[in-house]
Amino acid sequence: MKQRLLFLGPPGAGKGTQAQRLAESQGLLHLSTGDLLRAEVAAGSALGKEAEAVMARGELVSDALVLAIVRSRLDAHSGGWLLDGFPRNVTQADALAQLLEQLSQQIELVVLMELDDAVLVQRLLSRGRADDNEEVISHRLEVYRQQTEPLIAYYRERNLLAPVEAAGTVEQIGARIAALLA
Numbered sequence: 001m002k003q004r005l006l007f008l009g010p011p012g013a014g015k016g017t018q019a020q021r022l023a024e025s026q027g028l029l030h031l032s033t034g035d036l037l038r039a040e041v042a043a044g045s046a047l048g049k050e051a052e053a054v055m056a057r058g059e060l061v062s063d064a065l066v067l068a069i070v071r072s073r074l075d076a077h078s079g080g081w082l083l084d085g086f087p088r089n090v091t092q093a094d095a096l097a098q099l100l101e102q103l104s105q106q107i108e109l110v111v112l113m114e115l116d117d118a119v120l121v122q123r124l125l126s127r128g129r130a131d132d133n134e135e136v137i138s139h140r141l142e143v144y145r146q147q148t149e150p151l152i153a154y155y156r157e158r159n160l161l162a163p164v165e166a167a168g169t170v171e172q173i174g175a176r177i178a179a180l181l182a
């Protein structure tokens, strides 16, 4: 089974939900940059203070900050992993490629979760996190289109992209993803 995975997709597509489920069942390290940043905010660290306002506006936290977080976790880990919500732009993707080369590791699959905007917005509004109000959600979608969507072509060119229909129940989507990893 493939063990070095990226989860890509718009906010609210269910990356975190599916990534957590799969990481638990397969014993992979689940690295969610969103969760790690929210933990820093909750702890009131210097890093969290820097990230808090940026996240509340629905913008991307600085590449240097996110990269430092990912590097420290991957450096200390030798087994399989699943990166959820990272990379989010081409700079982060290039930096990840460099880091993985240093670690002699390779991405085995990029799971692209695809879902209509109307369903995304509905899911996020019912989640109700601090950054889940209509104005911020619409800005996050714009940031996704401008900065993250170019990664679809980036990973397609590298023959790593596997699109998944992200509508349906959590179990249905989980089964679609599992079928891609065999």
Ligand code: B4P
Pocket: 009, 010, 011, 012, 013, 014, 015, 016, 017, 018, 033, 034, 035, 037, 054, 055, 056, 058, 059, 060, 061, 062, 066, 084, 085, 086, 087, 088, 092, 123, 124, 126, 127, 140, 166, 167, 168, 169, 170, 173
């Ligand atoms: P993230 O934490 O990555 O969150 P997300 O994209 O909003 O959500 P995700 O797709 O994981 O959806 P989820 O499973 O939760 O990002 C938040 C912020 O952190 C960013 O805006 C940015 O500021 C910052 N950030 C993170 N990574 C960064 C990086 N690399 N660089 C810079 N900044 C970064 O699902 C959403 C909801 O739908 C949940 O309520 C869930 O229960 C529900 N749901 C899931 N699957 C469902 C299903 N099948 N049916 C119905 N509901 C479902």
